[in-house]
Every structure is written in C-alpha cells, then in structure tokens.
Amino acid sequence: MKTYGFYIDTVNCSGCKTCQVACQDKNDLEPGHLWRKIIDIEGGDWKNDNGVFSEYPFAYHVSLACNHCSDPLCVQSCPTQAMHVTDIGAVDIDQDKCIGCGYCTWACPYDAPKLDKRTGRMSKCDLCYDRITKNENPSCVDACPMRALDFGDIEVLKEKYGNTRSIFPLASPELTKPNIIIRPHKNSLKASVRNASIANREEL
Amino acid sequence: MEKYNLALVVFTWLTQASVGLIILRAIYMRRSSAGDDKIYITGRYILLTAFILLVTGLLFSFAHLNYPRHAFNALNNIISSWMSREILAEIILLFILLAWYIINGFTIKKTPQIIMEILAGLSGVALIYLMVRTYMLPSLQGLNTPAFPLSFIITPLLSGSAIIYFFLRKSEPELAIKYKLFFAIIFLFSLINHLIFRAFHHTLGVFNIYSAFYLAALIISVPSLYSTLKNKNVMSDVIFLNLAIICDFLNRVYALTYTNPAL
Structure with a gap:
C-alpha cells in the first residue's frame, strides 16, 4: 500500500497563501476555517562591530496541512474512534462518530484538525480523496504558483527531495512520524537562536 | 481561553472535589467523637454532596462537546484513548456512589460501608490518575510540567x-x-x-x-x-x-x- 505525503519547499514558498485559499475553495470552508495554513516565521538579530551595527532579519513560510502521520496521536487519542486511518493511509474523520470534543486538536502537534462550526464536528484535510483517485494532485499542490508543494508516494518524494521532516516551529517528527518532506529554508537552521517566532498566530 | 475549556475547568474541579470529599469523609468517620447517629447522618450528607458534585461535573463535561448527540461514542476507544478511560472511570464512580448511597439507606452495618468506601476511594484515585493522563499529552508542552x-x-x-x-x-x-x-x-x-x-x-x-x-x-x-x-x-x-x-x-x-x- 502506498503512503501518501506532501513535499514542502520553504525556500521557494513566498507565503502568498494561494494553497490555503485553494483548499478553502475546494472544500467549501468558511473564512478562518483552515485545513491548510501558511505559518509566517519572522526573526533576526543585529551585531555591534565597534559601533557599526549590522542587522540580520529573516522570514520564511511553512505551508502546513495534516501530515497524515504514520503514528498519529489524534487517532490514538480520539475517544470515539471517529479519527481513523483510511485504506490510502490518510487520517480521516468519521462524521457519524465525532462528538466535536476537540481532543484531536490538542493531541495533534500540528494543530491540523479544526472544528467545523456549521456541523459542530471536527474536520481536516482528506488529501482531496476525490481528486487523487482520478490521479490528480490535491488542489493546494496544483494551485501553488511557486511550485513549492508536491504530492505523492512518500518513498518517491524521499528519493526525489531527501528526508528532512522537521523545521522550526514544527514539533519533533519522532512524536508522530509525519509523512512530509521539507526543503528547509537556510535561516530555519538557526531559527531558535535568532529570535524566530510565528508572526501570524492570530490567523492560524 | 476558549469557551469550551471553561466547561472543562468546572468539570475537572467538581469531579475532583467529589473524590476529595470521599477520601476525607473516611477520615471524618473514624476521627469524629460525636454519637453514632450523628456521624451516620453527617456521613450520609457528605456522601450525597459528593454524588451531586460528580453529577454536576459530568453535566458540565457535556458543555464542551460541540455535537453532544453522539456523546455515547466517547467510550468507543478504551484501548488507546485516555479520554475514553477517564469517562469510563467517571461513570463507574458515579454508579458506586449511587449504590453506596442506596446501601447506606438500608443498613448501617460496618462491613458493606467499608467495602463501598474502599471501592469508591480506589475508583476516585484511579479517576484522578486518568484525568492527569488525559491532559498531559506530549503535544501540549504547557501542561507537561510537574x-x-x-x-x-x-x-x-x-x-x-x-x-x-x-x-x-x-x-x-x-x-x-x-x-x-x-x-x-x-x-x-x-x-x-x-x-x-x-x-x-x-x-x-x-x-x-x-x-x-x-x-x-x-x-x-x-x-x-x-x-x-x-x-x-x-x-x-x-x-x-x-x-x-x-x-x-x-x-x-x-x-x-x-x-x-x-x-
């Protein structure tokens, strides 16, 4: 069985949010209800070299949806078994079981499951199941004008792009074994020591 | 803080107050120097209070569900979900307290009282342990403190x-x-x-x-x-x-x- 995953190129991503909007449009989500979100990271510092100040600001963007983890904490934690792994390896929610308690959101280190206020139940990225069964990419991937997103068998993506699975501010991949491959922005490597923080927390 | 978390604050607090009452009641029953009748009546009131607190807490727990019509599904995942286990422990404690209150009305013999006391105490402690495990998720760094x-x-x-x-x-x-x-x-x-x-x-x-x-x-x-x-x-x-x-x-x-x- 194939395990699908996303590739996220944080070097080329311009943070335009087209993927976010394409996802909302395809899945008919209300404003503020994000299955895919752009996390804006900003940071930097300055140096004083004998009275000459040099500044080193930086910014990069991480486009993040559900990572359809191999060891999903949301599935383990869900009290109703509504959160489950489908036959294509995607993590999905059975709406007939969900009680909308939000515990999956707590358990998910990526904050992927979101409450759908219209139904009172949780909702999340389903990998655009209808599109991938027609051999099309998820809508976010095809919408990206920078070609910063890719999708496919995680083993193929690994061969193509390497095996980096984490970047600031994401949690350690050991926690849930996320099916994502990341091309890390050069400034992400020193993000934690260069005062990096999430700049658009209120949007997420 | 989000709205539904406040319902959880009340739920955890009232449930724990109920467990605390059961445990400290056991000390009262042994340390009181009042007459047997007086101890029995006060003990019975404390038991009733513990039961009311637990039921009220449980009702508050419904308030954080956005789709309470499916609430019975919350016991589906006892195998791996700490939340399912917590809810099961809460229901078990509820029935133990109810049974204890009924038994208490029929007999004042010591043996059944002590058995119920031990059962309620143990399930109360188990409930608190399960509550701690429910909230101390590896993804919630803010709660992962001693x-x-x-x-x-x-x-x-x-x-x-x-x-x-x-x-x-x-x-x-x-x-x-x-x-x-x-x-x-x-x-x-x-x-x-x-x-x-x-x-x-x-x-x-x-x-x-x-x-x-x-x-x-x-x-x-x-x-x-x-x-x-x-x-x-x-x-x-x-x-x-x-x-x-x-x-x-x-x-x-x-x-x-x-x-x-x-x-």
Whole structure:
C-alpha cells in the first residue's frame, strides 16, 4: 500500500497563501476555517562591530496541512474512534462518530484538525480523496504558483527531495512520524537562536 | 481561553472535589467523637454532596462537546484513548456512589460501608490518575510540567476539606479546626503549585488577576486562622475559605489555558 505525503519547499514558498485559499475553495470552508495554513516565521538579530551595527532579519513560510502521520496521536487519542486511518493511509474523520470534543486538536502537534462550526464536528484535510483517485494532485499542490508543494508516494518524494521532516516551529517528527518532506529554508537552521517566532498566530 | 475549556475547568474541579470529599469523609468517620447517629447522618450528607458534585461535573463535561448527540461514542476507544478511560472511570464512580448511597439507606452495618468506601476511594484515585493522563499529552508542552499532576492532587484535598469544615463548623468545632488547618496547609501548596506553573511559563513576575486573588486570600487567612484557633465564627473565616477555593479554581483556569494548540 502506498503512503501518501506532501513535499514542502520553504525556500521557494513566498507565503502568498494561494494553497490555503485553494483548499478553502475546494472544500467549501468558511473564512478562518483552515485545513491548510501558511505559518509566517519572522526573526533576526543585529551585531555591534565597534559601533557599526549590522542587522540580520529573516522570514520564511511553512505551508502546513495534516501530515497524515504514520503514528498519529489524534487517532490514538480520539475517544470515539471517529479519527481513523483510511485504506490510502490518510487520517480521516468519521462524521457519524465525532462528538466535536476537540481532543484531536490538542493531541495533534500540528494543530491540523479544526472544528467545523456549521456541523459542530471536527474536520481536516482528506488529501482531496476525490481528486487523487482520478490521479490528480490535491488542489493546494496544483494551485501553488511557486511550485513549492508536491504530492505523492512518500518513498518517491524521499528519493526525489531527501528526508528532512522537521523545521522550526514544527514539533519533533519522532512524536508522530509525519509523512512530509521539507526543503528547509537556510535561516530555519538557526531559527531558535535568532529570535524566530510565528508572526501570524492570530490567523492560524 | 476558549469557551469550551471553561466547561472543562468546572468539570475537572467538581469531579475532583467529589473524590476529595470521599477520601476525607473516611477520615471524618473514624476521627469524629460525636454519637453514632450523628456521624451516620453527617456521613450520609457528605456522601450525597459528593454524588451531586460528580453529577454536576459530568453535566458540565457535556458543555464542551460541540455535537453532544453522539456523546455515547466517547467510550468507543478504551484501548488507546485516555479520554475514553477517564469517562469510563467517571461513570463507574458515579454508579458506586449511587449504590453506596442506596446501601447506606438500608443498613448501617460496618462491613458493606467499608467495602463501598474502599471501592469508591480506589475508583476516585484511579479517576484522578486518568484525568492527569488525559491532559498531559506530549503535544501540549504547557501542561507537561510537574505542577499539573500536583494541582490534580491539591484540588481534591482543598475542596474536600473546605466542604467538610462547613459541615462540622457548628456541630463539631474541635474536629472542624483540624480540617481548617489542613485546608490552610493545602492552600499554601496551591499557592506553591501556582508559582511552579508560573516559573515554567516564565510569568513569575507578572501581576494579574491570579496574583490578586492569591494575595487577598493570603492576607485574609491570618485573621481567619486566628479566629478559628480562638473558637470564634467570624466573617473572615468564610471569606478565607471562599477566596482560597476561588484561587484554586483560577489556578485550574490558568493551567487549562495551555490546552490551546501551540500553533
């Protein structure tokens, strides 16, 4: 069985949010209800070299949806078994079981499951199941004008792009074994020591 | 803090108050010097209070469900979900208390009382353990501090001793004083617990509503404890107990604020 995953190129991503909007449009989500979100990271510092100040600001963007983890904490934690792994390896929610308690959101280190206020139940990225069964990419991937997103068998993506699975501010991949491959922005490597923080927390 | 978390604060707090009452009731039943009838009646009232607190807590837990029509599904995942286990333990404790109250009405023989006491005590402790496990998720870094399990031990003792104190204040003042002193010691632990939380969240120096309440409770505790030791019933007594309980409740509000996702 194939395990699908996303590739996220944080070097080329311009943070335009087209993927976010394409996802909302395809899945008919209300404003503020994000299955895919752009996390804006900003940071930097300055140096004083004998009275000459040099500044080193930086910014990069991480486009993040559900990572359809191999060891999903949301599935383990869900009290109703509504959160489950489908036959294509995607993590999905059975709406007939969900009680909308939000515990999956707590358990998910990526904050992927979101409450759908219209139904009172949780909702999340389903990998655009209808599109991938027609051999099309998820809508976010095809919408990206920078070609910063890719999708496919995680083993193929690994061969193509390497095996980096984490970047600031994401949690350690050991926690849930996320099916994502990341091309890390050069400034992400020193993000934690260069005062990096999430700049658009209120949007997420 | 999001709205549904407040319902959880009330749920955890009331449930733990109920467990605390059951445990501290056992001490009352053995230490009281009142007549058997008097002990039996007070014990029965305490038991009823514990049951009402538990039921009220359970009702509050429904308030955080956005789709309560499916609520019965919450027991589906006992195998791997700490939340399912917590709810199961809550229901078991509820039935034990109900059965105990009914048995208590029929017989005052010691053996069935002790059996029910042990069953309720053990399932109460198990419930608190399961509650701690439910909230201490690896993804919720803000809750993964030693202060969190400590607060789940402090609340039952604090609320339990306060309620029993109010039951005994007039009828058995000598025993009530001991519960009050115990309450005051636990309140100090609650304050320390809050400070540990703050230290982990780097907010030790921030003065806010939590600090104001803890400070007020500390100040009022002095005349309150003095009057208790002098066997006087004064307003400061009631104010201290209420303020201290509000502090512990706010400490829980503070803790569960960190259930909001990191991203």
